[in-house]
Amino acid sequence: MRRAVIAALAATVLGSIAMQADAGETGLHEVIGVEDDDMLKMRAGPGTGYKILLGLPNGTVVRLHSCDQTGSTRWCKVSLKQSRGVKGYVSWAYLQKI
Template sequence: MHRIMICALAAGALTACDAAGPVSVGAERYEVTGVEEGDMLKLRAGPGTGYTIQAGLPNGTVVRVRDCSRIGGTRWCKVALDRSPGMVGYVSQTYIQKL
């Protein structure tokens, strides 16, 4: 089992639940890959590097992709953790691969 590092960066509770509800049926499963040794893929609150980091995801973490869109030069995907579907955020598509 991979350890998921949760970082609370602001005072108060970390909002991990998505107001839109559970992952939609048919959401594709992807695996985090290509992250350098000793580093983690940042799960962000929004589609861009200016958004708060919600968690660090190591290689091998399985996520379910809800949708993806291009913001600037990067394609960002809204994902939910496979083992914790209430944890929703955005990752760069560069670091996920379809299972």
Template sequence: MTLGVIGNLGAGSVAAQERSVRVEFSRGQSSTVIRGTVRGYDGASYRINVRGGQRLAVTMNSSNSSSYFNILGPSGGEALFNGSISGDFADIIVPTSGDYVVQVYLMRNAARRNEQARFTLRIEVTGGRPVAPLPPDFADGLSGGPDFFEVAGISRGDALNIRTRPSAQSPIVTRVVNGEILRNGGCRMTGQTRWCRVSRPDGSNAGWAAGRFLIEASN
């Protein structure tokens, strides 16, 4: 295990010395499970080589609610996934080939108290067929868009599921029907699906919904 400072730990944390580990799958396997511990300002980084167009999925379970993970691309810079904003599950199509870094860290408040987090990471890489880039106007809409959405396009008698995570396999928070208004918390691509973080106008029932059933609210 080598020691080094890698990238930016993300919102609410500070740069610190980290354990840096190269992740390699066993022959014939596409995933691995890693168990570890972070304490205070000391984080852990896991490097994995991924080809452009492959799917990188990461799930973390932790004993400390103030611990999160980020994903950085080969060039570093801004995180492709920020766990303190998006939660403990990431599912992305990587844009370019290279080493991607999964960083596990404690938020500043917990790090200052020298708290500890025992965590389990599941890292999976699948696929391999490059995907076409999103049109600029569509890609720009992922982080912006209207303040409110209207649910539309749901079949008669059916409803749109709002889920705890941006995945069709995640638990359902609530269900909404055509015409209901939802607050827009930002959208992102998970695999080939556009998912949007939404909630009711009063902030309740927050979760993720499939973006193809959301249009800009008229009012």
């Protein structure tokens, strides 16, 4: 019984920490790691099967709203810092918090 209570408390604490980490991801991020002759594709939805809306070169600043895991890729809903009405999804792997 005591182990069950301790396990439940540990799960609650770890879940709380994970939720705080996810909440801390929002805000401004910069596109990084894209090849010089390529761009990060901003898509209409969270996956490669969605329409490409724009290409974002390294250094583009976006506002991250939320992220979701789709298959093996973490997709984030973003909007352009300079044009907040332009929204779409990009791979988390190419974003760095600024």
